[in-house]
Amino acid sequence: MKQIEKIAVLGGGTWGATLAVVLAKNGHDVMIWEYNPDVARFLQEKRSLATLPQLVLPASIRITDTMADALAGRSIILSVTPSQTVRATFEKAATTNKLEPGAMVISASKGIEHETCLTMDRVIKSVYAQVGPVVVLSGPSHAEEVAVGKPAGLLAASEIIAAAVKTQSLFSCDTLRVYTGDDPLGAELGGALKNVYALACGVVDALDYGDNTKAALISRGLMEMTRLGKKLGAKAVTFFGLSGLGDMIVTCGSKHSRNRLLGEKIGHGKTLEQALTEMTQVAEGVATTRSALQLASREQVPMPIVEEMAHVLFNNKNPRQSIHDLMSRQTGPEMEGITI
Amino acid sequence: MKQIEKIAVLGGGTWGATLAVVLAKNGHDVMIWEYNPDVARFLQEKRSLATLPQLVLPASIRITDTMADALAGRSIILSVTPSQTVRATFEKAATTNKLEPGAMVISASKGIEHETCLTMDRVIKSVYAQVGPVVVLSGPSHAEEVAVGKPAGLLAASEIIAAAVKTQSLFSCDTLRVYTGDDPLGAELGGALKNVYALACGVVDALDYGDNTKAALISRGLMEMTRLGKKLGAKAVTFFGLSGLGDMIVTCGSKHSRNRLLGEKIGHGKTLEQALTEMTQVAEGVATTRSALQLASREQVPMPIVEEMAHVLFNNKNPRQSIHDLMSRQTGPEMEGITI
Numbered sequence: 201m202k203q204i205e206k207i208a209v210l211g212g213g214t215w216g217a218t219l220a221v222v223l224a225k226n227g228h229d230v231m232i233w234e235y236n237p238d239v240a241r242f243l244q245e246k247r248s249l250a251t252l253p254q255l256v257l258p259a260s261i262r263i264t265d266t267m268a269d270a271l272a273g274r275s276i277i278l279s280v281t282p283s284q285t286v287r288a289t290f291e292k293a294a295t296t297n298k299l300e301p302g303a304m305v306i307s308a309s310k311g312i313e314h315e316t317c318l319t320m321d322r323v324i325k326s327v328y329a330q331v332g333p334v335v336v337l338s339g340p341s342h343a344e345e346v347a348v349g350k351p352a353g354l355l356a357a358s359e360i361i362a363a364a365v366k367t368q369s370l371f372s373c374d375t376l377r378v379y380t381g382d383d384p385l386g387a388e389l390g391g392a393l394k395n396v397y398a399l400a401c402g403v404v405d406a407l408d409y410g411d412n413t414k415a416a417l418i419s420r421g422l423m424e425m426t427r428l429g430k431k432l433g434a435k436a437v438t439f440f441g442l443s444g445l446g447d448m449i450v451t452c453g454s455k456h457s458r459n460r461l462l463g464e465k466i467g468h469g470k471t472l473e474q475a476l477t478e479m480t481q482v483a484e485g486v487a488t489t490r491s492a493l494q495l496a497s498r499e500q501v502p503m504p505i506v507e508e509m510a511h512v513l514f515n516n517k518n519p520r521q522s523i524h525d526l527m528s529r530q531t532g533p534e535m536e537g538i539t540i
Numbered sequence: 541m542k543q544i545e546k547i548a549v550l551g552g553g554t555w556g557a558t559l560a561v562v563l564a565k566n567g568h569d570v571m572i573w574e575y576n577p578d579v580a581r582f583l584q585e586k587r588s589l590a591t592l593p594q595l596v597l598p599a600s601i602r603i604t605d606t607m608a609d610a611l612a613g614r615s616i617i618l619s620v621t622p623s624q625t626v627r628a629t630f631e632k633a634a635t636t637n638k639l640e641p642g643a644m645v646i647s648a649s650k651g652i653e654h655e656t657c658l659t660m661d662r663v664i665k666s667v668y669a670q671v672g673p674v675v676v677l678s679g680p681s682h683a684e685e686v687a688v689g690k691p692a693g694l695l696a697a698s699e700i701i702a703a704a705v706k707t708q709s710l711f712s713c714d715t716l717r718v719y720t721g722d723d724p725l726g727a728e729l730g731g732a733l734k735n736v737y738a739l740a741c742g743v744v745d746a747l748d749y750g751d752n753t754k755a756a757l758i759s760r761g762l763m764e765m766t767r768l769g770k771k772l773g774a775k776a777v778t779f780f781g782l783s784g785l786g787d788m789i790v791t792c793g794s795k796h797s798r799n800r801l802l803g804e805k806i807g808h809g810k811t812l813e814q815a816l817t818e819m820t821q822v823a824e825g826v827a828t829t830r831s832a833l834q835l836a837s838r839e840q841v842p843m844p845i846v847e848e849m850a851h852v853l854f855n856n857k858n859p860r861q862s863i864h865d866l867m868s869r870q871t872g873p874e875m876e877g878i879t880i
Binding site for chain 2: 342345346353355368374379380381409410411413414415418419423439441442445447449450456527528534
């Protein structure tokens with residue numbers, strides 16, 4: 201018989217609430233902590249989200265905006281707040297004295313922290329000294345589709361394989377297939393960096409460059425992302441799985457992708473400032489472009505697409521000129537620097 | 541200064557004619573051999589193709605339906621007829637006594653030969669005993685887009701690296717970036733097998749399963765394709781480049797893909813026979829599904845998506861049941877069998 205787990209979900213946004221519903225439907229005892237009291241109240245009363253009306257929260261899920269209530273007696277924590285608030289969230293959690301020593305944390309926020317350039321699992325470890333196993337949950341997963349039961353595949357990656365397998369059993373259901381992996385850093389980097397290429401694909405869409413161009417951009421983007429990942433200690437192969445190319449495909453092609461949409465606005469000639477004012481939700485790719493540029497320079501890894509995207513975003517470079525410059529670089533072996 | 545090469549292009553279809561134009565614009569002396577005299581005449585007179593009116597052949601390209609004329613004095617041959625006619629084409633070429641010993645052959649047809657399960661490079665080598673270096677040219681390249689100068693990236697793969705580099709210089713131009721590789725078998729298999737997953741993506745589109753499902757299907761499809769490729773002697777990494785995932789993305793997502801369209805018709809409930817009668821051009825994926833199934837069984841490599849696609853195509857299995865069966869298989873490590 202399946203064990204019922206007590207799980208705290210930190211973050212009641214679209215992905216957090218969607219994953220909470222999966223866990224509750226699998227029979228677990230779930231409590232959501234949501235920072236914004238208005239959103240928490242909406243979730244409590246309407247059992248849904250304004251930004252995701254198709255999602256229905258079962259009655260068993262409890263919601264709170266009080267961190268101590270969410271954490272008390274819970275040995276599994278799902279971290280799913282916006283990436284730039286993960287540190288503050290765990291700092292707040294630490295002050296409650298309710299963080300259990302050795303609790304397992306599943307990290308489902310995608311991003312790289314500004315300034316420090318740390319991935320989310322490392323941010324969590326740096327704040328929560330007594331954390332147990334940390335698992336990264338990633339992959340191609342627009343909440344809009346998971347919420348209505350469309351089939352999806354995810355990766356649960358941890359250095360502690362038993363924790364990855366545990367996570368797999370927590371989330372697996374009829375419509376969600378969860379695979380295990382042992383490279384959390386690779387999973388984190390893929391989930392974060394793909395947003396840079398989603399911006400670039402939006403630009404290419406706006407300029408009407410076609411499917412070949414996008415496929416080449418994605419393939420080459422994956423190569424430079426893999427080169428950086430290897431240099432940072434991740435495994436090349438992780439970038440070729442669900443959390444790498446899988447997430448890349450969905451983000452670069454989907455109508456749901458905010459980063460692709462932002463890129464499209466820029467491709468149509470808007471400045472970054474103009475484009476950003478038209479967005480209603482955060483597009484992580486802009487900040488990630490800065491972090492990727494910083495990491496590429498620190499690690500001395502050539503990332504021509506990231507560099508051109510930064511020129512377009514921050515220096516108002518004409519995107520057609522960027523494409524031209526990318527096309528006229530010297531071409532060499534496809535797999536340069538990718539040893540397998 | 542660039543050397544002008546004398547090149548025979550065997551096959552005046554959309555891709556053959558498009559590549560011939562690239563070569564001619566790069567200054568080479570190009571002669572197209574086209575099997576169908578009507579198509580050859582149309583090409584000669586209209587300098588274009590009925591199926592690709594946006595393409596314009598420069599006056600320098602000569603066209604013939606006489607094989608001996610096409611081959612005489614040409615030390616580079618671009619093979620680009622439909623895959624199931626490559627053997628017959630080279631058998632015909634051999635009878636002319638005009639095949640130069642040691643000529644370089646660039647193979648740009650994608651497919652696996654029925655019955656023998658041989659890739660195109662091997663078919664060519666088995667017929668043309670005195671062939672020189674063989675290069676596989678592959679990647680995400682809908683002719684419709686290359687013909688109008690939209691940027692694209694290709695892979696030139698050969699066991700003879702100098703031949704891959706030579707091919708790179710023949711085709712490289714403002715809008716075409718050509719990378720080199722040393723794994724022609726991997727390039728051939730990726731280009732052929734992707735059509736099976738394009739069929740599956742068409743089915744998923746028809747059933748309105750969404751972007752997550754397609755991304756998972758592509759990611760997992762790439763894994764099983766890679767497992768088969770490794771068993772056959774190809775390199776895993778090749779499947780993660782332009783000729784593997786790049787071509788997969790374009791074929792699975794594009795409006796131009798005939799295989800995706802055929803899958804869509806089947807997803808809407810048509811039998812294979814009904815769907816095929818509605819197609820105006822060959823969809824290679826049906827034959828490739830049979831070959832892949834044969835190879836998977838011979839090599840004892842599990843290929844669950846290929847197997848389900850075969851059930852849907854040949855045994856009228858309900859596609860929703862197939863998706864359900866794929867989702868409820870036991871899940872394990874993501875990279876099982878992929879050593880890197």
